[in-house]
Amino acid sequence: xxxxxxxxxxxxxxxxxxxxxxxxxxxxxxxxxxxxxxxxxxxxxxxxxxxxxxxxxxxxxxxxxxxxxxxxxxxxxxxxxxxxxxxxxxxxxxxxxxxxxxxxxxxxxxxxxxxxxxxxxxxxxxxxxxxxxxxxxxxxxxxxxxxxxxxxxxxxxxxxxxxxxxxxxxxxxxxxxxxxxxxxxxxxxxxxxxxxxxxxxxxxxxxxxxxxxxxxxxxxxxxxxxxxxxxxxxxxxxxxxxxxxxxxxxxxxxxxxxxxxxxxxxxxxxxxxxxxxxxxxxxxxxxx
Ligand code: ADP
Ligand code: MG
Numbered sequence: 464x465x466x467x468x469x470x471x472x473x474x475x476x477x478x479x480x481x482x483x484x485x486x487x488x489x490x491x492x493x494x495x496x497x498x499x500x501x502x503x504x505x506x507x508x509x510x511x512x513x514x515x516x517x518x519x520x521x522x523x524x525x526x527x528x529x530x531x532x533x534x535x536x537x538x539x540x541x542x543x544x545x546x547x548x549x550x551x552x553x554x555x556x557x558x559x560x561x562x563x564x565x566x567x568x569x570x571x572x573x574x575x576x577x578x579x580x581x582x583x584x585x586x587x588x589x590x591x592x593x594x595x596x597x598x599x600x601x602x603x604x605x606x607x608x609x610x611x612x613x614x615x616x617x618x619x620x621x622x623x624x625x626x627x628x629x630x631x632x633x634x635x636x637x638x639x640x641x642x643x644x645x646x647x648x649x650x651x652x653x654x655x656x657x658x659x660x661x662x663x664x665x666x667x668x669x670x671x672x673x674x675x676x677x678x679x680x681x682x683x684x685x686x687x688x689x690x691x692x693x694x695x696x697x698x699x700x701x702x703x704x705x706x707x708x709x710x711x712x713x714x715x716x717x718x719x720x721x722x723x724x725x726x727x728x729x730x731x732x733x734x735x736x737x738x739x740x741x742x743x744x745x746x747x748x749x750x751x
Contacts (some may be wrong), residue, residue: 468596469604473505473671474539474558474639476525480711481534483520483694494520496694497534499569499711499726504539504639507662507672509682512691518675519564521691522642525673527551535736536642560638562629564645564675569616569629576602576628577613583635595637605630605661619711623654627661634665641665644675659684692716 476491483495494517502508510518523529524536527543530551536543541554555561562569570579580598587595599609605627617625628644633641643662647655659681666672674685682688688700697716707715717725725731730746 469516469668471669475504476502477537479535484532490609507666507685509685509688510675511682516691517694541552560633560641562633562643566625566629575614580635583632587636601631640671642673647681
């Protein structure tokens with residue numbers, strides 16, 4: 464029964480050369496500097512990367528919260544770089560679910576679990592609201608213990624339960640794309656596994672899932688990882704294999720292990736081999 468009421472058809476994501484700049488007084492921060500990324504409908508992707516690399520900014524752009532300064536962002540049939548503020552608001556209300564970093568930021572402390580989900584459904588336009596699943600079904604989808612915890616406020620829940628409640632709030636509008644920022648951070652192993660199982664159920668229900676994490680072990684559980692470094696996609700991992708990504712300007716970011724022996728500024732000779740392999744040979748001559 465949950466499978467049908469909460470079932471959805473996921474939407475795909477296309478990013479081309481996405482730039483985002485925080486304009487502060489006196490200086491600007493280029494948080495995204497040309498993100499190229501394709502996510503298929505129904506796919507689950509973990510976004511990895513060091514702190515400050517642009518993961519949360521990219522999530523906010525995909526959420527329709529921040530309009531990119533340049534580039535193309537298309538989610539399903541929505542061209543977010545061109546959309547008006549009103550179109551982006553409707554996109555947020557109907558197509559996308561967002562769980563911000565830190566479960567509590569997504570929850571109203573004086574409402575019960577059930578009321579939190581119901582409250583989130585109020586933002587959905589009236590013409591779509593009657594098709595939404597009842598809150599207990601949304602909570603059951605993410606493995607929230609509906610027997611016993613439905614009428615508890617966030618303060619009466621464990622950290623893992625609060626995080627799954629935050630996911631249920633994000634899913635309240637039956638989105639076709641779920642964005643979750645660090646949903647497993649500061650959880651113990653059991654709670655982390657429960658959150659990952661919740662995300663797997665959401666994907667099984669048809670929804671596209673994008674999760675931010677700084678933990679490579681958590682990321683690997685989603686099947687596909689995308690590593691953001693310095694505001695762009697530096698590497699991808701699929702089924703445990705790591706790949707560097709060639710950027711639109713031809714640049715390649717070396718993996719961390721390779722940087723240990725080739726620090727920034729190292730001269731590399733590039734040798735394309737007949738079999739398609741490309742060898743990078745550091746220049747070790749004296750005086751360098
Ligand atoms: P991550 O989520 O990977 O840690 P963020 O997307 O939060 O990275 O940040 C990317 C860059 O943008 C960082 O240099 C950060 O300092 C900067 N940044 C993030 N949010 C803001 C903001 N609200 N105002 C100014 N700079 C910001
Ligand atoms: Mg972040």
